[in-house]
Amino acid sequence: MDQLDDILHQDLDPTETQEWVESLNAVINHDGTERAHYLLEKMVDSTRRAGGYLPFNPTTEYVNTISPANEAKMSGDAAMEWRIRTLIRWNAMAMVVRANRKPGELGGHIASFASSATLYDVGFNHFWRAPSADHPGDLVFHQGHSSPGIYARSFLEGRISEEQLDLFRMEVAGHGRGLSSYPHPWLMPDYWQVPTVSMGLGPIQAIYQAQFWKYLENRGLMPKTDRKIWCFMGDGETDEPESLGAISLAGREGLDNLVFVINANLQRLDGPVRGNGKIIQELEGVFRGAGWNAIKVVWGSYWDPLLARDTKGVLRKLMMETVDGEYQACKAFGGAYTREHFFGKYPETREMVANLSDDDIWRLNRGGHDPHKVYAAYHQAVNTKGMPTVILAKTVKGYGMGSAGESQNPTHQQKKLDADAVRHFRDRFNIPVSDEKLAEVPYFHPGKDSPEVEYMMERRRALGGFLPQRRRHTDIKLKAPDLSAFTQITNGTGEREISTTMALVRGMNLLLRDKQIGERIVPIVADEARTFGMEGMFRQIGIYAPFGQKYRPQDADQLLYYREDQKGQVLQEGISEAGGMAAWMAAATSYSISNQPMLPFFIYYSMFGFQRIGDLAWAAGDMRARGFLIGGTAGRTTLNGEGLQHEDGHSHLLSGAIPNVKSYDPTFSYEVAVILQDGTRRMVQEQEDVYYYITVMNENYSHPDLPQGVEEGIIKGMYLFKDAGKPKKGEPRVQLLGSGTILREVIAAAELLEKDFGVTADIWSCPSFSELRRDGFDAERWNRLHPEAEQRVPFVTGLLQGRQGPAIAASDYVREFADQIRAFMPDGMRYTVLGTDGFGRSDTREHLRGFFEVDRYWIAHAALAALAKDGKVNAKDVARAIKTYKLDPEKPNPLTV
Numbered sequence: 014m015d016q017l018d019d020i021l022h023q024d025l026d027p028t029e030t031q032e033w034v035e036s037l038n039a040v041i042n043h044d045g046t047e048r049a050h051y052l053l054e055k056m057v058d059s060t061r062r063a064g065g066y067l068p069f070n071p072t073t074e075y076v077n078t079i080s081p082a083n084e085a086k087m088s089g090d091a092a093m094e095w096r097i098r099t100l101i102r103w104n105a106m107a108m109v110v111r112a113n114r115k116p117g118e119l120g121g122h123i124a125s126f127a128s129s130a131t132l133y134d135v136g137f138n139h140f141w142r143a144p145s146a147d148h149p150g151d152l153v154f155h156q157g158h159s160s161p162g163i164y165a166r167s168f169l170e171g172r173i174s175e176e177q178l179d180l181f182r183m184e185v186a187g188h189g190r191g192l193s194s195y196p197h198p199w200l201m202p203d204y205w206q207v208p209t210v211s212m213g214l215g216p217i218q219a220i221y222q223a224q225f226w227k228y229l230e231n232r233g234l235m236p237k238t239d240r241k242i243w244c245f246m247g248d249g250e251t252d253e254p255e256s257l258g259a260i261s262l263a264g265r266e267g268l269d270n271l272v273f274v275i276n277a278n279l280q281r282l283d284g285p286v287r288g289n290g291k292i293i294q295e296l297e298g299v300f301r302g303a304g305w306n307a308i309k310v311v312w313g314s315y316w317d318p319l320l321a322r323d324t325k326g327v328l329r330k331l332m333m334e335t336v337d338g339e340y341q342a343c344k345a346f347g348g349a350y351t352r353e354h355f356f357g358k359y360p361e362t363r364e365m366v367a368n369l370s371d372d373d374i375w376r377l378n379r380g381g382h383d384p385h386k387v388y389a390a391y392h393q394a395v396n397t398k399g400m401p402t403v404i405l406a407k408t409v410k411g412y413g414m415g416s417a418g419e420s421q422n423p424t425h426q427q428k429k430l431d432a433d434a435v436r437h438f439r440d441r442f443n444i445p446v447s448d449e450k451l452a453e454v455p456y457f458h459p460g461k462d463s464p465e466v467e468y469m470m471e472r473r474r475a476l477g478g479f480l481p482q483r484r485r486h487t488d489i490k491l492k493a494p495d496l497s498a499f500t501q502i503t504n505g506t507g508e509r510e511i512s513t514t515m516a517l518v519r520g521m522n523l524l525l526r527d528k529q530i531g532e533r534i535v536p537i538v539a540d541e542a543r544t545f546g547m548e549g550m551f552r553q554i555g556i557y558a559p560f561g562q563k564y565r566p567q568d569a570d571q572l573l574y575y576r577e578d579q580k581g582q583v584l585q586e587g588i589s590e591a592g593g594m595a596a597w598m599a600a601a602t603s604y605s606i607s608n609q610p611m612l613p614f615f616i617y618y619s620m621f622g623f624q625r626i627g628d629l630a631w632a633a634g635d636m637r638a639r640g641f642l643i644g645g646t647a648g649r650t651t652l653n654g655e656g657l658q659h660e661d662g663h664s665h666l667l668s669g670a671i672p673n674v675k676s677y678d679p680t681f682s683y684e685v686a687v688i689l690q691d692g693t694r695r696m697v698q699e700q701e702d703v704y705y706y707i708t709v710m711n712e713n714y715s716h717p718d719l720p721q722g723v724e725e726g727i728i729k730g731m732y733l734f735k736d737a738g739k740p741k742k743g744e745p746r747v748q749l750l751g752s753g754t755i756l757r758e759v760i761a762a763a764e765l766l767e768k769d770f771g772v773t774a775d776i777w778s779c780p781s782f783s784e785l786r787r788d789g790f791d792a793e794r795w796n797r798l799h800p801e802a803e804q805r806v807p808f809v810t811g812l813l814q815g816r817q818g819p820a821i822a823a824s825d826y827v828r829e830f831a832d833q834i835r836a837f838m839p840d841g842m843r844y845t846v847l848g849t850d851g852f853g854r855s856d857t858r859e860h861l862r863g864f865f866e867v868d869r870y871w872i873a874h875a876a877l878a879a880l881a882k883d884g885k886v887n888a889k890d891v892a893r894a895i896k897t898y899k900l901d902p903e904k905p906n907p908l909t910v
């Protein structure tokens with residue numbers, strides 16, 4: 014028996030099978046497919062109950078999910094849309110090729126957009142609404158490296174000039190008119206809304222955007238509408254954990270405002286995505302399993318007659334058996350190859366195409382290139398209720414590039430087409446560019462009044478305006494509360510001991526009570542609300558639950574019970590820092606995307622922040638997010654018991670690298686208050702595109718009152734906490750600096766120094782070494798460029814100038830943190846920095862601070878050592894400190910153990 018017989022004879026009783034199929038068809042015709050589905054489920058259920066082992070099969074045949082008879086018909090002029098698409102294709106190609114003929118290796122991609130042009134066009138022409146008076150607008154996440162195609166469309170619409178197309182990837186020389194390589198709101202703030210090119214970040218952001226839109230609706234902050242989020246991604250991109258990692262959330266919460274479009278061109282950068290399998294089938298299973306509506310758009314209309322004739326299912330079987338690597342080869346090698354290697358496998362399929370020429374076989378299109386199939390899929394997607402939709406569209410990478418790249422493994426990076434390839438492209442898409450001009454690869458614009466442009470404009474008018482477009486400011490004006498609203502935390506705590514985490518949560522509670530801003534606060538946790546003492550919010554403002562609380566919580570009789578509510582304000586994202594961050598980004602950009610200013614607080618273990626989800630944090634900077642990230646239980650020695658994986662000593666280095674993040678490591682409750690108030694004012698009231706990172710600790714101690722006049726210093730990063738006054742003659746003096754809880758060790762060190770060595774100290778609290786550094790470099794740069802002007806004095810230099818003695822800084826972070834200000838020490842002031850370099854470990858705070866050499870004894874010792882170097886005390890004094898404070902000189906460097 015050959016292989017075909019094998020398949021066809023698996024059926025033990027074909028007549029019986031036929032009867033069942035006919036009955037089912039009768040049900041479909043009479044009562045519809047849903048009824049048929051119900052009956053099938055019942056039968057499967059009965060068989061299982063009878064003991065049958067029926068493995069779950071989440072995939073369907075390798076054909077389109079929507080049968081031709083069920084396809085919604087596309088309105089509009091398909092021929093015209095094809096013309097427009099060819100012009101977009103041409104201009105997208107031209108901008109990349111022209112860019113790469115210039116010196117400078119500017120790069121760019123042709124093949125990806127070539128594969129997805131139809132997927133975008135159908136959306137732009139028929140589905141995606143811009144924000145307007147009538148509609149809040151859809152949101153599209155574009156595949157990052159398809160940007161040339163989006164620019165090419167805007168060029169035809171007259172939004173981008175020819176000069177700008179020639180400034181693709183020339184954002185410096187372009188002086189604000191250059192076009193970003195990829196979608197970057199930071200660089201094109203009126204155009205791109207969401208950064209996507211770091212693979213995986215688009216999909217996870219899209220899911221949490223969709224959740225956040227429902228949140229805004231359920232909380233009554235926005236009306237319920239049919240607005241949608243469309244997220245495009247590559248099939249290769251789905252390998253990123255972020256791409257698929259949150260899809261079950263979308264299924265669980267029934268996010269029917271979300272549509273994923275996966276451009277399955279079967280290739281990624283190096284080669285096939287699943288050469289030995291089928292990516293579309295794999296993804297269908299994964300998404301269906303997660304509760305998504307999966308729509309496969311595998312085959313274009315030219316296949317319909319063949320499939321209609323496939324009564325025995327041989328073609329379908331062949332389609333299923335063929336792996337992606339082989340499909341890719343068929344498109345790369347053409348019609349004759351496909352006849353031989355694909356259809357030739359079985360006599361029935363060979364016969365099917367006997368009457369087709371090789372060219373006809375070549376023209377058998379993939380679904381993602383057929384606007385009618387794509388339209389039908391989009392139509393179903395936007396009309397699907399109660400679940401998100403994924404569209405799995407099969408396409409050809411480098412479509413139209415011919416032998417220069419179509420379906421070829423290296424095509425991803427093909428950016429320099431030679432003359433033949435350009436000619437082929439022109440001919441294939443019938444672009445009216447003459448032979449003489451071809452060498453320049455000129456842009457082609459049919460004219461403002463051409464039927465093509467008029468058609469495009471009419472379509473966009475009907476859909477509310479141009480896309481992409483980004484809103485810079487929200488129309489909703491809000492006023493931040495004054496500092497006087499925070500007296501509860503600017504006042505000292507007296508004998509009571511609290512942590513900065515508690516101060517922060519109190520600050521949030523005060524903001525929650527604010528008439529204007531209160532409802533716009535979005536507390537976000539990744540299953541750590543209790544860790545940070547926020548469980549009071551559960552009852553007070555509720556945990557967001559899209560379908561409400563369907564059970565009586567176990568702790569219902571408690572004061573602070575676990576209250577879930579459809580109108581809940583806390584976003585509880587479960588154990589997913591990436592999810593919490595993506596939710597925060599959605600809330601933090603809501604001012605732009607939904608014209609709704611929100612002030613999110615994402616509170617997490619600081620160790621699981623910037624280092625774990627740093628790429629999202631970077632994207633948040635790009636997209637001009639506004640909100641507070643709170644690194645809880647921060648500090649290498651302050652989070653005492655948890656050990657190496659938990660104790661953070663470097664998140665500030667990471668946050669400090671993001672240009673528009675303001676990072677703070679406060680010690681006292683009033684510092685937290687001042688930072689909170691100022692951040693709220695800047696982000697919500699002034700609408701500045703910055704976001705805040707504040708580390709808070711879990712160590713309890715008493716907090717003093719807000720001293721007079723220190724607000725500016727707190728915000729700029731440093732103020733005098735204790736002035737030792739003018740030193741007496743011969744009195745050794747040091748400048749002690751510190752941040753976070755280690756400032757308290759610094760304060761204690763000052764006492765030791767005075768008591769044991771007669772050394773006095775000015776004490777500086779430094780809530781932001783990172784801000785001090787930025788200010789310092791800014792002044793230094795300005796001075797270099799303005800040599801004849803009065804020279805600026807960096808803030809930190811100004812504070813320390815005229816003070817005596819060496820400066821010693823200590824923090825709960827690695828040395829680089831406090832070392833950031835070394836360049837701005839006044840001339841002649843020695844600077845010693847202590848920090849917590851090395852792996853954390855579990856022990857008491859006291860032991861850890863001894864181990865990392867940041868406790869009061871080590872600080873006092875470092876101060877004496879610095880004074881000795883300055884000739885202000887003797888080496889003997891230093892040795893005495895070592896002895897008195899029982900420091901072990903042979904102790905290994907904590908970095909190494």
Ligand SMILES: Cc1ncc(C[n+]2csc(CCOP(=O)(O)OP(=O)(O)O)c2C)c(N)n1
Pocket residue numbers: 124125128156158210211212213246247248249250251276278280281282286410425
């Ligand atoms: C996180 C990350 N890793 C790697 C890359 C580099 N990169 C850009 S495109 C690409 C291949 C994309 O393949 P696919 O997702 O299938 O998209 P296609 O171009 O085929 O549509 C890679 C590896 C990136 N942009 N982001």
Ligand SMILES: [Mg+2]
Pocket residue numbers: 247248249276277278279280281286
């Ligand atoms: Mg791909």
